[in-house]
Amino acid sequence: MKKNILITGASGFIGSFLVEEALNRNYQAFAGIRSASSKQYLRDQAIRFLELDFSNSHLLDMALAGYAKQYGRFDYIIHTAGLTKTINKAEFDFVNFEHTKSLVQALQRNNLVPDKFVYISSLASFGPGNGSDPITSTMARQPLTEYGKSKLKAEQFLHANPAFPFLIINPTAVYGPRDKDFFFLLKSIENHLELYIGSSEQLLSFVHVHDLVSAIFLSMESAAFNQSLLVSDLQTYTAKKVNQLIKERLNKKTISLIIPPNVAGAFAVFSELIGNIRGKVPIVNRERLKEFKAKNWSVDCSEMVELGYEPKFNLEEGLSHSINWYKEQGWMKR
Numbered sequence: 001m002k003k004n005i006l007i008t009g010a011s012g013f014i015g016s017f018l019v020e021e022a023l024n025r026n027y028q029a030f031a032g033i034r035s036a037s038s039k040q041y042l043r044d045q046a047i048r049f050l051e052l053d054f055s056n057s058h059l060l061d062m063a064l065a066g067y068a069k070q071y072g073r074f075d076y077i078i079h080t081a082g083l084t085k086t087i088n089k090a091e092f093d094f095v096n097f098e099h100t101k102s103l104v105q106a107l108q109r110n111n112l113v114p115d116k117f118v119y120i121s122s123l124a125s126f127g128p129g130n131g132s133d134p135i136t137s138t139m140a141r142q143p144l145t146e147y148g149k150s151k152l153k154a155e156q157f158l159h160a161n162p163a164f165p166f167l168i169i170n171p172t173a174v175y176g177p178r179d180k181d182f183f184f185l186l187k188s189i190e191n192h193l194e195l196y197i198g199s200s201e202q203l204l205s206f207v208h209v210h211d212l213v214s215a216i217f218l219s220m221e222s223a224a225f226n227q228s229l230l231v232s233d234l235q236t237y238t239a240k241k242v243n244q245l246i247k248e249r250l251n252k253k254t255i256s257l258i259i260p261p262n263v264a265g266a267f268a269v270f271s272e273l274i275g276n277i278r279g280k281v282p283i284v285n286r287e288r289l290k291e292f293k294a295k296n297w298s299v300d301c302s303e304m305v306e307l308g309y310e311p312k313f314n315l316e317e318g319l320s321h322s323i324n325w326y327k328e329q330g331w332m333k334r
């Protein structure tokens with residue numbers, strides 16, 4: 001008998017790869033989506049779709065109980081659905097915290113608690129590292145943004161329910177095929193512009209989406225419970241090194257611009273005004289700027305390594321892999 005796994009946020013960048021990996025590992029994959037979600041990367045006929053409205057507990061109960069009656073209980077749930085950018089900051093709390101709480105409570109109410117509930121949180125719920133020390137799982141939390149705070153609140157809710165079998169994954173910046181955020185950096189260098197906010201010596205960490213997905217399944221299938229696991233590619237890069245690696249791979253010469261934080265702040269306000277008019281969240285906004293300005297996003301992933309995690313991609317390899325994909329898809333010039 002195949003085990004049932006529900007992946008919420010299945011239409012998104014990370015969620016769509018989680019669904020693929022679930023099928024590769026011979027799970028019966030249930031893709032949790034919304035009625036308007038794209039199925040562009042969810043084409044496999046073996047996927048079963050489940051429309052979930054986390055804001056309506058009655059509809060949520062009906063959907064979960066209905067599917068469980070037809071297909072059996074979900075053995076595992078990976079809750080990936082989340083809001084990473086929005087014009088209205090209050091939405092972070094609503095989607096990332098309230099929706100997570102609603103889903104957990106609906107599972108408890110309907111006696112559908114899975115063997116493990118994996119919550120995809122973020123490094124943003126920790127906030128940056130102190131000095132040049134890497135962020136550790138035991139570090140005092142100091143999220144900078146409303147996004148980070150909403151993720152932390154969801155984590156605190158899970159910790160307040162120790163009888164509920166959960167695991168929290170805190171990935172650093174994720175990149176790879178299908179991603180549109182890191183792609184912005186590639187495009188800027190393709191257009192000969194190398195941008196820094198404040199300093200080029202900022203410490204950064206990354207994880208390729210394939211490695212993140214492996215880490216999530218590894219920990220989900222392990223004996224680890226009720227703890228937070230940080231995930232990166234186990235390396236630390238300066239912002240300058242990241243840009244240099246991209247330039248080498250794109251074979252581009254660039255003009256380097258170090259933007260003072262107050263100028264970047266004014267630009268973010270302007271971008272938000274335009275974004276409000278166009279109904280789009282700009283890549284550079286005041287919330288994101290807080291993270292762009294922080295000096296240290298290096299990570300200690302010891303707990304994940306103890307579980308046997310071995311990333312396959314460092315940034316050099318991951319960038320080449322991603323750029324090939326963007327070129328094949330026509331997102332970048334060949």
Ligand SMILES: NC(=O)c1ccc[n+]([C@@H]2O[C@H](COP(=O)([O-])OP(=O)(O)OC[C@H]3O[C@@H](n4cnc5c(N)ncnc54)[C@H](OP(=O)(O)O)[C@@H]3O)[C@@H](O)[C@H]2O)c1
Binds near residue numbers: 038095
């Ligand atoms: N990408 C990163 O660098 C990164 C790093 C750390 C953590 N994370 C976390 O990983 C998760 C996935 O991120 P991603 O990069 O894959 O983002 P994404 O591509 O924007 O995907 C987000 C997913 O969440 C769903 N979603 C958003 N709002 C929802 C709502 N109100 N109700 C139900 N579903 C909703 C989206 O559904 P629709 O398609 O219908 O909009 C989509 O499937 C998020 O929780 C994020 O916080 C991401």
